[in-house]
Amino acid sequence: MIEVLELNYDSVVIGAGPAGIAAAIRAQELGLKTVLVENRDLLGGIPLQCVHPGFGLHYFREDLTGTEFIYRFFDKMEKLGVEYLLKSHVHSIELVAHNEKIVNVITPQGVMRLKTKTLIYTAGARERHIFEINVVGDRPAGIYTAGEAQTLMDIYGIIPGKEIVIIGSGDVGLIMARRFALEGAKVKAVIELMHYPGGLMRNIVQCLQDYDIPLYLGHVVTRVVGKKRVEKVIVAKVDEKLKPIKGTEFEIPCDTVVLAAGLIPNLDMLEKIGLIIDPYTRGPIVNEFLETNIPGVFVAGNALVINDLVDYVVEQGELAAEGARYFIENDGIPTIDWKPVVRGRNIRFIVPHYISGKRDVILYARVQQPEKNVIVAIPEIGWKMKQFNVRPAEMIRVKLTKRLLERASSAEKISMEVIPSE
Amino acid sequence: MATLKVVIVGAGIVGSSIARVLSMYEDFDITLVEKEPDVGWGSSKANTAIIHPGHEEEPDVHPLRARLCREGNTLWRQWARELNIPVKWPGELMVFFNEEEEKSAKKYIELAKLNKIPGVRVVYRDELLQMDPSINPSALGAVYAPTAGTISSFEAVIAVVENAVENGVKLLTEAEVRGVKVIDKKVKGVETTRGFIEADIVINAAGLYSDKISHMAGVDSGFVVRPRRGEYFLFDENVKVKPEKLLHTTPTPITKGVYAITTVHGNLMIGPTAEDLPVDAKDETSTSEKGLEYVWKESERLLKELPPRTKVIRTFAGLRPEPPGGHWRIEAYDDPWGFVNAAGIRSPGFTSAPAIAYYVLNLIKDKYDVSLVKKKHWNPYRSDIVRVKDRSLQEVDELIRKNPDYGEIICYCKTVSKAEVIEAIERMKRAGIKTITIDGIKFRTRAGLGMCQGSFCRWRIALLISQYTGVPLHQVVVKKDLYGVGEVKALLKSVS
Numbered sequence: 001m002i003e004v005l006e007l008n009y010d011s012v013v014i015g016a017g018p019a020g021i022a023a024a025i026r027a028q029e030l031g032l033k034t035v036l037v038e039n040r041d042l043l044g045g046i047p048l049q050c051v052h053p054g055f056g057l058h059y060f061r062e063d064l065t066g067t068e069f070i071y072r073f074f075d076k077m078e079k080l081g082v083e084y085l086l087k088s089h090v091h092s093i094e095l096v097a098h099n100e101k102i103v104n105v106i107t108p109q110g111v112m113r114l115k116t117k118t119l120i121y122t123a124g125a126r127e128r129h130i131f132e133i134n135v136v137g138d139r140p141a142g143i144y145t146a147g148e149a150q151t152l153m154d155i156y157g158i159i160p161g162k163e164i165v166i167i168g169s170g171d172v173g174l175i176m177a178r179r180f181a182l183e184g185a186k187v188k189a190v191i192e193l194m195h196y197p198g199g200l201m202r203n204i205v206q207c208l209q210d211y212d213i214p215l216y217l218g219h220v221v222t223r224v225v226g227k228k229r230v231e232k233v234i235v236a237k238v239d240e241k242l243k244p245i246k247g248t249e250f251e252i253p254c255d256t257v258v259l260a261a262g263l264i265p266n267l268d269m270l271e272k273i274g275l276i277i278d279p280y281t282r283g284p285i286v287n288e289f290l291e292t293n294i295p296g297v298f299v300a301g302n303a304l305v306i307n308d309l310v311d312y313v314v315e316q317g318e319l320a321a322e323g324a325r326y327f328i329e330n331d332g333i334p335t336i337d338w339k340p341v342v343r344g345r346n347i348r349f350i351v352p353h354y355i356s357g358k359r360d361v362i363l364y365a366r367v368q369q370p371e372k373n374v375i376v377a378i379p380e381i382g383w384k385m386k387q388f389n390v391r392p393a394e395m396i397r398v399k400l401t402k403r404l405l406e407r408a409s410s411a412e413k414i415s416m417e418v419i420p421s422e
Numbered sequence: 423m424a425t426l427k428v429v430i431v432g433a434g435i436v437g438s439s440i441a442r443v444l445s446m447y448e449d450f451d452i453t454l455v456e457k458e459p460d461v462g463w464g465s466s467k468a469n470t471a472i473i474h475p476g477h478e479e480e481p482d483v484h485p486l487r488a489r490l491c492r493e494g495n496t497l498w499r500q501w502a503r504e505l506n507i508p509v510k511w512p513g514e515l516m517v518f519f520n521e522e523e524e525k526s527a528k529k530y531i532e533l534a535k536l537n538k539i540p541g542v543r544v545v546y547r548d549e550l551l552q553m554d555p556s557i558n559p560s561a562l563g564a565v566y567a568p569t570a571g572t573i574s575s576f577e578a579v580i581a582v583v584e585n586a587v588e589n590g591v592k593l594l595t596e597a598e599v600r601g602v603k604v605i606d607k608k609v610k611g612v613e614t615t616r617g618f619i620e621a622d623i624v625i626n627a628a629g630l631y632s633d634k635i636s637h638m639a640g641v642d643s644g645f646v647v648r649p650r651r652g653e654y655f656l657f658d659e660n661v662k663v664k665p666e667k668l669l670h671t672t673p674t675p676i677t678k679g680v681y682a683i684t685t686v687h688g689n690l691m692i693g694p695t696a697e698d699l700p701v702d703a704k705d706e707t708s709t710s711e712k713g714l715e716y717v718w719k720e721s722e723r724l725l726k727e728l729p730p731r732t733k734v735i736r737t738f739a740g741l742r743p744e745p746p747g748g749h750w751r752i753e754a755y756d757d758p759w760g761f762v763n764a765a766g767i768r769s770p771g772f773t774s775a776p777a778i779a780y781y782v783l784n785l786i787k788d789k790y791d792v793s794l795v796k797k798k799h800w801n802p803y804r805s806d807i808v809r810v811k812d813r814s815l816q817e818v819d820e821l822i823r824k825n826p827d828y829g830e831i832i833c834y835c836k837t838v839s840k841a842e843v844i845e846a847i848e849r850m851k852r853a854g855i856k857t858i859t860i861d862g863i864k865f866r867t868r869a870g871l872g873m874c875q876g877s878f879c880r881w882r883i884a885l886l887i888s889q890y891t892g893v894p895l896h897q898v899v900v901k902k903d904l905y906g907v908g909e910v911k912a913l914l915k916s917v918s
Contacts, residue, residue: 004819039834089831091815104815106837108829111819129875131736136709139738141903145877152881158896158906183910227705229903255907268660268835268873 009033009116011324012103014090014269017045018310019301020122021073022317023324027120028080030325035114036084037105043077043084044070045124046147047310049154052175054202058311069310085112093119093273098295098332118296118324121270122317125263125302130224133167133261137223142230146172146260150179159183161256165233166190167221170198170393171308173260178207180258187213188254191235193220193242196370199393200308220244221257230255265303270294280349281305287338287354288361289323290316295332298323305351305364308395312364319362339408344379344417346371348392355414357405365396365416373421380408380415390418426792428452429612429621431599431635433461435575435775436767437627438582443779444786445589448795452591453619454583455612457598457631459857459902460850460865462579464629466772467865468707468740469652470681470694472668473498473571474770475514477534477542486750486781488537491770493777495569501776505581506806507573508686514570514668515545515554516679517561517724523672527565534567541568556665556682558726570668574686575772576865584853585804589797593854594619599628602639602761609639609760623786625762630704630743632765636751639761645751647766648701649741652694653713655721656736658873659688661729671724680720687868690729692721698744709739735873744768752781754789762786807845807866811837832886833879835872842867843883847890858887861901880905 009032013024016038024036042048047055050066057063060072077084087108094102103114127145144152144160146168152158164180166173169192177187190208195218197204208215216235222244223234232253236244265283267275276293278285283304284292291298300316307313327333338354341363350365370391377384381404390396398416408414426449430437433456441454458464476492502509518524527544534542545553546563553566587593594616601613602624611620626635633647657663664684671679682692695713699706714737722728745751745766754762764782771778787794810818810828822829827841846866850858860876863869863883870876870883884898884905896906 004815039831087830089834089837091818091837106810106815106818106822106829106831106839108822108826110822110829111815126874127877129877131734131875132732134711136711136714136737138708139901141900141905148877148881152895152906153910156881156885156895157910159908159910160906162907222711223708225708227902271660 004111004113006113006115009035009114010328011118011120011321012037012114012116013120013122014103015045015121015123015303016043016084017122017124017301018047018070018073019124019303019313019317020045020120021070021077022314023120023122023300023321024082024084025073025076025080026318026321027324028082030321032321032325032328034082036082037088037090037103037114038084038086039089041087043074043086049150051154052178055310058309059314066310090269093269095273095294101296117328118298120317120320120324121297121299121303122301123266123269123303125306126266127259127263128261130257130259133259135221135224137234138226140224140226140229142226142255143224143257144259146176146258149176149258153179153183159185162186163188163254164256164258165221165252165254166258166260168192168198168260168262169215170260170262171200171203173258174199174203174207176258176260177213178211181211181213187211188252189213189235190215191219191221192217193238194218196391197393222249224257230257233257263302263306265306267303270297270299278349278353280343281351283351285353286351287333288352288356288359289326289333290320290352291323291327291333296327305349307364308393312395312397315362339411340413342413342415344415346418347416350416355405357408358402360399360401361405363398363400363416366392367396367418368392371418371420374418375421376416376418378414378416380411380413381405382407386421425449425451426622426790427620428623428625429619430454430625430627431612432456432464432626432628432632433579433583433593433595434464434466434627434629435462435579435582435772436629436764436778437625438462438579438586439775439779440625440627440764440782441586441591442582442589443776443783445586445591446797446800448797449792453594453621454586454591455594455597455599455614455619457596459596459859459899460855460862461583461593461595462576465740465742466579467576468654468738469575469742469772470683470691471572471575471685472514472681472683472773473509473573474773475534475539475542475567475569476537476770477530477539477567478673479537479770480533481536484748486752487770487774490774490777490781492537492539494770494774495571497776498571498573498773501582502573504802505585505804507578507581509571509573510686511569511571512667513566513568514670515550515557515564515566516670516672517550517557517564518672519561519723524562527672530565539567539569542566554665554667554669556663556726557669558724572668572683572686580866581804584849585801587853588804589800595854595856599635599638602635604639604758607757607759609758621760623760623762623790625764625782627764627767629767630741632743632751632763632767636763636765639758641755641758641761641763642751645765646701646746648744649699649704649706650744651697651699651706651713651739651741653709653717653739654691654693654737655714655717655734656738657690657729657733658735660873661690661733663690663725663727663729665690665725669724671720680717680724682721682724687871689735693717694740699741704741707739707741709737713739735875742768752778752785754785756789760790807842807849809842810839832882833867833869833872835874835878836868838867838869838879840886843869843886844890847887857899858891859899859901860884860887860905863887
């Protein structure tokens with residue numbers, strides 16, 4: 001028997017998208033022996049195929065394309081000499097002790113066992129597919145997820161179809177609508193289940209209105225029709241409970257259906273070792289270090305919560321690396337009287353789920369539904385922010401300083417709520 | 423000895439099993455023709471994948487079904503071993519929830535006695551819930567049939583065809599039969615979309631289309647095969663509900679009941695419905711809201727709990743051929759001489775297929791007076807694709823040292839390596855498959871059958887197909903149509 005290669009690390013980072021790259025860079029800067037493990041044959045993740053702008057407005061204070069954004073990090077990685085493995089698939093993770101995990105990796109060089117004190121999991125999200133959104137009918141060629149269509153177009157120069165219907169008006173759907181229109185395909189419709197758009201306002205204007213692409217709010221694709229290739233979709237209006245209304249059905253002829261119906265954190269590997277999931281984010285339950293219920297396992301980026309800006313993803317990656325260092329310095333995160341972070345009125349989710357109140361934190365939240373003229377508040381510390389408009393599409397990001405949080409030192413919890421401003 | 427040219431129409435489980443059995447003899451020169459781009463894409467692919475024990479067939483009404491089902495159940499044990507087909511034999515439980523159902527269920531014990539099916543008996547609640555804790559505890563009991571099994575149906579057809587080809591059968595895909603040539607009351611061959619194929623014997627194993635083929639030969643003009651649709655849900659491997667036995671509700675006159683099984687690949691599968699469609703709806707494999715709802719409700723009745731809808735990875739529908747009266751047409755004709763029907767093979771057709779093959783062989787031997795000389799070097803074995811997923815890390819490491827492509831994982835959900843995809847492409851070429859499709863790779867390697875349903879790996883597989891067949895990426899075929907419509911720049915030009 002050949003013994004497989006065993007190596008020791010302080011931190012193994014899984015997934016070399018923006019969160020993983022940022023985490024690996026930060027961990028390296030903090031002096032941790034780090035390795036970044038990536039499935040694909042190149043670093044960068046999804047931004048590589050994002051040829052549209054809107055990246056880096058917060059982080060670099062510049063408007064970059066996804067490709068430009070991620071290349072800036074490559075330069076930094078190289079300077080620091082961050083170790084990485086490509087074409088490397090995490091087969092399984094073994095929990096040995098609170099401060100020891102073994103990551104089994106399949107690579108073209110052989111199987112490797114990476115022994116590590118901490119794990120930063122940044123494997124991103126997967127896209128919801130046609131069988132998850134209650135569409136019935138045929139299963140022909142011509143159905144793609146938005147990411148798959150984007151890979152084909154912007155990495156391999158292949159156009160999937162000529163007459164496109166996009167399901168979902170999140171940013172991914174909107175941006176793909178524009179990409180198709182720019183390449184000469186006809187985008188027949190963007191269909192959105194909710195009664196409000198799923199993406200940023202700027203994308204509604206720049207990606208749909210500028211290209212005369214119709215957006216159907218409060219509509220659903222109920223059926224795909226086509227024997228060999230998609231021939232048409234059946235669309236219906238939905239009622240208040242989002243159920244299709246009988247008699248409102250109409251057809252849209254098309255040859256391609258692109259699904260941009262939401263992302264789901266990609267956590268199968270961690271669920272196998274006992275990860276606990278928040279049903280509202282579908283990501284893990286974490287403390288302010290982004291540490292999960294499994295000691296020394298940190299999650300950042302879209303594997304933690306579906307973000308709308310890459311800038312937040314990077315920020316989370318860096319935070320997880322800092323958490324990993326704190327974990328290693330203290331041989332585990334010290335015992336702390338965690339305060340739960342609770343969802344108040346019109347808050348769909350809030351991350352992280354536990355904070356100490358002893359250090360600065362960033363809270364990420366989304367509202368349940370759009371509302372105008374509101375106050376976003378954290379009553380325990382008397383914090384308030386007046387907002388003309390809150391929308392589920394736009395994440396609320398709030399940085400709370402340690403000083404501010406001291407005001408809540410006697411509170412049992414911290415909560416966020418959205419209240420009418422009157 | 424004169425060799426007989428045989429054309430088998432339809433590379434489903436029946437046609438391919440006949441091909442395998444006939445390939446054991448020197449007497450035949452066999453061509454297996456299939457209208458689809460790949461084998462097993464009709465009824466054989468989308469069904470419940472049960473190897474039935476044979477206690478559900480009434481011997482006085484369907485003597486052949488009763489006999490061949492029992493024989494097929496035995497033969498599959500041997501075939502699955504020889505051909506390395508994923509199969510397991512957990513036994514099945516026909517669960518009843520009230521006295522009326524109990525009465526219906528117990529009828530099958532009587533049938534089991536008549537058909538000589540071993541071990542069929544009733545079990546009551548206390549024993550039942552220990553046998554399979556995933557059953558709804560309100561069940562009164564069940565009829566237990568220990569000889570039931572489940573197989574990977576699509577892999578079974580692929581394996582049988584690969585073995586048949588290895589033993590000299592020629593496979594012709596995308597060859598739709600347009601006519602059966604008959605001169606002087608003798609078959610002379612078949613006209614196909616890939617040209618005329620000469621034949622002394624034409625065997626009709628065309629499943630849903632077997633009525634049409636029969637009519638082309640001028641046989642049985644009143645014979646029609648109706649499609650009966652069954653809809654299913656398939657769940658991710660990663661769910662808590664995993665029935666140990668093959669569970670189903672007590673049958674009604676038109677269905678074997680709704681099943682809840684853990685497939686050989688570890689997925690919970692529930693279904694089917696049984697909906698009779700118009701005779702010409704032979705490709706109506708769409709799912710419906712109503713059908714899926716019915717399956718969900720029945721499964722809720724059968725199981726203690728169902729996983730959440732978010733764990734569903736696929737819904738699908740398949741069509742089963744339904745001949746008049748449920749009677750199989752297995753016959754060798756004098757007029758035209760050389761025409762053989764293995765037509766209208768409805769359930770338990772998959773189970774019975776190996777036995778049907780031997781039955782057809784005997785019909786041909788007797789009717790056409792064939793000597794049946796066994797081949798000296800007939801190979802009963804077929805090895806499976808070498809799979810990373812089934813192996814220990816040590817073994818995977820050794821594989822990678824021999825071939826680094828085993829270390830490059832293409833499908834993350836099912837841990838399928840590049841080497842496996844390449845092997846599947848090569849096997850398809852070797853089998854004589856004309857178009858290497860993404861679906862063909864999926865059924866051979868299981869890449870794309872996981873939680874993400876191919877959104878991460880489909881383009882990688884398309885790239886490999888393109889690389890190993892020379893077809894441009896956008897012209898790679900998904901199932902029956904192209905993956906893309908063209909290159910970005912080319913399309914731009916055509917628009918402007």
